[in-house]
């Protein structure tokens with residue numbers, strides 16, 4: 001497809017793999033501190049006025065927030081993040097992004113289980129749509145069945161999760177660009193979380209959609225197929241370089257509901273330093289890690305290490 005520039009050519013393949021705002025209340029300031037006098041009557045009037053003002057402000061704030069909410073049902077909420085970008089947050093804490101340009105739109109990831117995802121995306125953008133899955137995990141590729149064609153890196157065809165799909169995979173390559181008109185979205189391969197994890201750079205807003213490649217506070221490297229810590233360290237180094245050279249200041253991660261904000265360069269630097277230390281065999285301070293749920297693709301003895309805001313979960317028996 002013309003809008004999709006490929007440096008490398010892969011044949012299309014079919015595969016079966018599948019606050020509210022709190023009023024400022026000074027501690028101890030209650031009605032009992034004011035004597036019932038003319039002064040207190042004046043204060044009462046003031047308080048009524050302040051109360052009406054606060055109520056109006058809250059209403060305006062609520063309206064502003066609601067105006068940003070583009071769609072909501074029992075499974076997910078779509079909220080506008082910035083110009084041409086919506087974040088889709090599901091009740092099971094997964095995340096998708098819809099990016100719209102002047103000519104085309106891109107859906108990044110598809111969540112675990114979202115009924116009629118195609119129609120929901122279509123209610124946000126009517127432009128011709130491409131769908132990219134950042135990696136082949138069920139919580140990112142779980143709804144690809146709603147689409148005819150899905151872009152994914154071929155290295156992730158080795159991630160076996162039995163995902164239902166009857167359409168066509170188009171294989172992504174490092175350096176591929178999705179031309180959406182006024183914004184170009186560039187693909188970078190960042191192995192670690194999976195062999196074929198990709199991040200998407202959106203220079204129009206100085207942002208990166210990183211999915212799970214660097215985690216959402218905590219990156220999981222304890223999963224199969226195994227990718228070495230050294231390889232993940234190289235991905236961290238590359239990500240830091242891209243952020244510095246291209247002035248990328250915001251990392252929109254793959255599990256946005258946990259953070260409700262973008263990550264920054266400092267997070268990648270802390271990840272890089274931690275990955276380097278672990279890859280060199282320094283596991284001091286690491287703790288055994290308990291998986292929050294059972295999965296066949298996790299190693300037997302995961303461990304976790306922390307450096308500032310960055311956490312890495314890894315296979316303690318197979319680091320590199």
Ligand SMILES: [Zn+2]
Pocket residue numbers: 135137140193212
């Ligand atoms: Zn993942």
